[in-house]
Amino acid sequence: MALLELKNISKIYGELKALDNVSLHVDKGEWVAIMGPSGSGKSTMMNIIGCMDKPTKGEVLLDGEDISRLPGKRLTDIRRDKIGLIFQQFHMVTYLTAVENVMVSQYYHSMPDEAEALEALGRVGLRERAKHLPSQLSGGEQQRVCVARALINHPELILADEPTGNLDEANENIVLDLFRQLHREGTTLIVVTHDPEVAEAAQRTIVLEHGRVAREVVNEHFVE
Amino acid sequence: MTKRRMFLRMVTASLLRRRSRMLIALLSIGIGATILAGMVTIYYDVPRQMRAQMRSYGANMLLMPAEGETFDSERLSAALQKLPADALVGASPYRYVRLDMTSRQQSFTTAGTDFEEVQKTSPYFSVEGRYPEAPREVLVGKAIAETIGVKEGSDMELTWQPAAKDASGSAEDDRVPGAALSGSAKGFGDAMVYVTATLDDQARIAEIQIDASTQTPEYGGRTAEDALFLKQFIGKALPLEMGNDVDALSGATVTSNAVVEALNTATAADAAKPRTTRYKVTGILVTGGEEEGYVFMSTDDLQALTGEDRLDVAELSISADEEQLNAYAAALTGDGVQARLVKRVTKSETAVLGKLQALVFLVTVVVLILTMICVSTTMMAVVSERRREIGLRKALGASDNSIRGEFLGEGMFLGLLGGVLGAVLGFVFAQVVSVNVFNSSITFQPLLLPATVLVSMLIAAASCLMPIRRAVAIDPAIVLKGE
Numbered sequence: 001m002a003l004l005e006l007k008n009i010s011k012i013y014g015e016l017k018a019l020d021n022v023s024l025h026v027d028k029g030e031w032v033a034i035m036g037p038s039g040s041g042k043s044t045m046m047n048i049i050g051c052m053d054k055p056t057k058g059e060v061l062l063d064g065e066d067i068s069r070l071p072g073k074r075l076t077d078i079r080r081d082k083i084g085l086i087f088q089q090f091h092m093v094t095y096l097t098a099v100e101n102v103m104v105s106q107y108y109h110s111m112p113d114e115a116e117a118l119e120a121l122g123r124v125g126l127r128e129r130a131k132h133l134p135s136q137l138s139g140g141e142q143q144r145v146c147v148a149r150a151l152i153n154h155p156e157l158i159l160a161d162e163p164t165g166n167l168d169e170a171n172e173n174i175v176l177d178l179f180r181q182l183h184r185e186g187t188t189l190i191v192v193t194h195d196p197e198v199a200e201a202a203q204r205t206i207v208l209e210h211g212r213v214a215r216e217v218v219n220e221h222f223v224e
Numbered sequence: 225m226t227k228r229r230m231f232l233r234m235v236t237a238s239l240l241r242r243r244s245r246m247l248i249a250l251l252s253i254g255i256g257a258t259i260l261a262g263m264v265t266i267y268y269d270v271p272r273q274m275r276a277q278m279r280s281y282g283a284n285m286l287l288m289p290a291e292g293e294t295f296d297s298e299r300l301s302a303a304l305q306k307l308p309a310d311a312l313v314g315a316s317p318y319r320y321v322r323l324d325m326t327s328r329q330q331s332f333t334t335a336g337t338d339f340e341e342v343q344k345t346s347p348y349f350s351v352e353g354r355y356p357e358a359p360r361e362v363l364v365g366k367a368i369a370e371t372i373g374v375k376e377g378s379d380m381e382l383t384w385q386p387a388a389k390d391a392s393g394s395a396e397d398d399r400v401p402g403a404a405l406s407g408s409a410k411g412f413g414d415a416m417v418y419v420t421a422t423l424d425d426q427a428r429i430a431e432i433q434i435d436a437s438t439q440t441p442e443y444g445g446r447t448a449e450d451a452l453f454l455k456q457f458i459g460k461a462l463p464l465e466m467g468n469d470v471d472a473l474s475g476a477t478v479t480s481n482a483v484v485e486a487l488n489t490a491t492a493a494d495a496a497k498p499r500t501t502r503y504k505v506t507g508i509l510v511t512g513g514e515e516e517g518y519v520f521m522s523t524d525d526l527q528a529l530t531g532e533d534r535l536d537v538a539e540l541s542i543s544a545d546e547e548q549l550n551a552y553a554a555a556l557t558g559d560g561v562q563a564r565l566v567k568r569v570t571k572s573e574t575a576v577l578g579k580l581q582a583l584v585f586l587v588t589v590v591v592l593i594l595t596m597i598c599v600s601t602t603m604m605a606v607v608s609e610r611r612r613e614i615g616l617r618k619a620l621g622a623s624d625n626s627i628r629g630e631f632l633g634e635g636m637f638l639g640l641l642g643g644v645l646g647a648v649l650g651f652v653f654a655q656v657v658s659v660n661v662f663n664s665s666i667t668f669q670p671l672l673l674p675a676t677v678l679v680s681m682l683i684a685a686a687s688c689l690m691p692i693r694r695a696v697a698i699d700p701a702i703v704l705k706g707e
Binding site for chain 1: 226227229230231233234237238240241242612613615616617618619620621622623624626699700701703704
């Protein structure tokens with residue numbers, strides 16, 4: 001069953017076609033990687049999937065609902081309720097502790113719950129660092145806090161934008177292991193990346209070029 | 225944990241953990257609130273204080289007898305009862321009469337007044353020497369003192385002449401049973417000795433009183449008090465013969481003779497007679513005004529001299545604004561008394577205070593505007609500094625209203641802290657200004673604290689409007705692929 005379906009979407013900025021008639025189908029529980037060189041339309045696609053932008057043409061179905069024509073306010077609601085975001089630059093609120101950063105996500109979603117936030121930190125192995133400020137955490141630790149923040153509200157879809165771009169190999173593996181865990185639990189994952197190793201961890205890789213889907217690769221070595 | 229607690233946690237964390245930037249905003253609100261609180265305190269408190277100070281420019285209300293009425297100390301005190309005690313700075317009664325200085329063949333306007341009150345209503349009076357305290361002490365205006373050459377410590381004799389209408393009858397005719405007689409004669413050193421006596425139903429002396437205050441106290445002066453000397457007059461019929469009817473007091477022959485002569489020439493007491501008293505000059509009055517041409521004595525002394533309890537006018541110094549003064553004047557008028565404002569004083573007072581308040585008001589408004597600009601600029605910088613964080617919050621699902629609420633919350637919290645800080649510092653500031661500039665301390669107005677806090681919070685909120693607009697406009701997509 002499709003969680004996300006892009007139907008012939010285009011995004012046109014004046015003369016420039018950032019996305020040109022792209023279609024994509026992601027099933028519930030699937031782990032998909034999106035690759036492509038800069039300017040291939042990765043970011044635009046990410047923005048549209050993340051409910052932060054709308055296509056010029058085409059339909060975006062998330063959980064069966066067409067979100068491509070919804071007003072900004074409704075998009076915010078859908079993003080909050082269904083999508084967990086992970087960024088390359090981590091983006092933590094600098095003056096809040098690790099656990100408070102996780103709670104911010106709860107705060108906007110429903111109700112802050114410190115115990116639950118601590119549990120989520122425990123899952124990414126940072127229970128002991130819960131009271132630390134971002135400046136006291138390493139990059140890898142910060143990204144793990146962001147993973148905890150993304151999964152705290154049990155989103156249908158986790159959208160990760162170059163999640164390992166700023167991490168060393170050890171931390172990259174930790175994050176990928178977390179993704180594997182989430183995948184096993186049935187979370188749908190879409191990971192935008194430059195890194196072939198990260199892409200190979202996914203079940204399927206979509207390669208974008210010049211705003212079109214150039215090819216699609218199914219990872220045969222994928223281990224469940 | 226409730227949403228509200230998380231909200232407070234985020235807002236306080238933002239303020240407490242990002243100290244430097246917030247300190248600037250807090251400082252600007254704090255300084256604004258300080259000046260606001262200080263200025264408001266000055267605005268309300270100093271006019272009250274200055275009114276008291278301005279009372280040094282002299283009386284601002286006059287009380288006079290109404291048409292065809294007479295004015296006396298009783299009516300004055302009855303009128304003063306109608307004023308609130310804390311508003312009345314002082315009330316000086318005045319009675320003006322011409323007194324002669326026989327030895328110089330000159331006459332001076334003499335004012336009978338209450339010196340204690342004069343010092344309150346006319347604090348600008350300057351006395352070389354001291355104000356009179358005991359009976360028969362006078363203050364002499366500088367102009368007079370220079371003309372007749374009296375100094376502090378000099379004696380001067382002043383004579384009161386009754387109006388010419390009292391042409392008295394002869395001494396014999398007035399000696400009727402029950403009559404009250406009074407007479408005078410020259411005693412030692414040609415100074416006057418006064419005697420009053422009442423006659424019984426057989427026209428014999430029933431009571432006698434001697435005023436020998438002009439005589440040497442140890443000699444002639446004793447005639448007024450010596451019981452044996454006084455007793456020998458009782459029951460005698462007039463006229464008396466010295467040595468036969470009565471004996472002189474030893475050491476006071478001249479005065480004793482004067483007493484007898486005064487009795488023998490005494491006429492009915494209700495007929496006013498000239499009277500002379502010797503006074504001691506305790507000080508020279510320097511005012512630079514017309515008061516320098518007057519002699520001042522206590523109302524009691526003047527009453528003793530003229531035998532009348534009368535006042536011409538009372539000068540009142542009242543601490544109040546013009547509107548209140550008019551109300552007081554209306555309240556005081558009546559019962560044979562009329563009150564009127566000294567326009568010259570009240571008008572200039574009102575003008576000065578009005579200008580001062582306008583200035584304070586203007587400064588306050590300017591400071592508030594500057595505070596708003598400063599806070600607004602700081603918050604603007606805060607928004608640009610936190611673009612990424614705002615974008616993140618939006619990406620995490622924050623609605624525009626959440627973003628507004630958070631920034632407004634931070635702003636109001638700053639306003640609260642700044643307001644409390646400002647109210648306290650403002651009071652100190654106002655106190656310092658008040659003590660250094662106006663020489664008066666001020667009382668803390670309890671209402672000032674909530675008022676300052678409220679205004680600070682409103683100003684902080686207003687300053688946040690523009691920055692909030694900018695924050696709401698931030699695109700959440702900036703968190704993706706951010707450089």
